[in-house]
Amino acid sequence: MKLTMKTFAVIALLASAGAIAGTLEHPFGQNSVFSERALEERIAPVGAVCVEGEECGSAAAAEQVASGPRSGSDVYNSACAGCHASGAAGAPVVGNAGDWAPRIGKGMSTLVTHAVDGFNAMPAMGLCMDCSRDEIKAAVEYMVAESK
Numbered sequence: 313m314k315l316t317m318k319t320f321a322v323i324a325l326l327a328s329a330g331a332i333a334g335t336l337e338h339p340f341g342q343n344s345v346f347s348e349r350a351l352e353e354r355i356a357p358v359g360a361v362c363v364e365g366e367e368c369g370s371a372a373a374a375e376q377v378a379s380g381p382r383s384g385s386d387v388y389n390s391a392c393a394g395c396h397a398s399g400a401a402g403a404p405v406v407g408n409a410g411d412w413a414p415r416i417g418k419g420m421s422t423l424v425t426h427a428v429d430g431f432n433a434m435p436a437m438g439l440c441m442d443c444s445r446d447e448i449k450a451a452v453e454y455m456v457a458e459s460k
């Protein structure tokens with residue numbers, strides 16, 4: 313075989329590529345930012361998939377403890393205060409006894425039903441679509457207690 317400049321260049325290229333790959337394999341040991349483990353950590357998915365019935369680690373367990381029904385004041389502050397703190401759209405203002413006295417007179421169960429199903433400009437569930445009926449009830453109880 314006649315060794316032309318072109319084949320020589322290709323061989324030289326392959327040789328240097330191999331040398332570079334060789335040095336890159338473990339340039340700074342197992343714990344460096346280039347290590348395989350570090351790479352796996354960097355490309356790992358953000359949330360680990362967890363099959364029901366399997367042990368999913370302490371983070372998932374802690375989350376379960378933290379969840380559960382939100383308090384009336386929590387629901388009020390996150391879902392209801394937007395209208396009921398200012399009186400937007402004619403909403404009865406929490407803390408204003410005059411606004412609430414005639415409503416309280418309707419009875420608690422009517423108020424809860426109106427909060428859950430909606431009532432005129434009062435939107436169903438106060439637009440809190442992940443609220444349970446009990447959480448809405450707790451929020452109404454909180455609003456009434458704050459407005460007497």
Ligand code: HEC
Nearest residue numbers: 391392395401402403415423426427432433434437438451
């Ligand atoms: C988009 C604005 C808005 C949001 C958000 C909102 N409300 Fe209201 N709400 C109103 C308005 C307006 C009224 C007055 C309706 C009427 O009397 O015609 C009202 C009335 C009520 C009443 C009195 C109903 C009655 O029968 O007199 C209750 C109870 C109530 N809201 C609870 C809630 C709760 C609980 C939340 C949060 C989960 C909430 N609201 C979120 C606008 C809102």
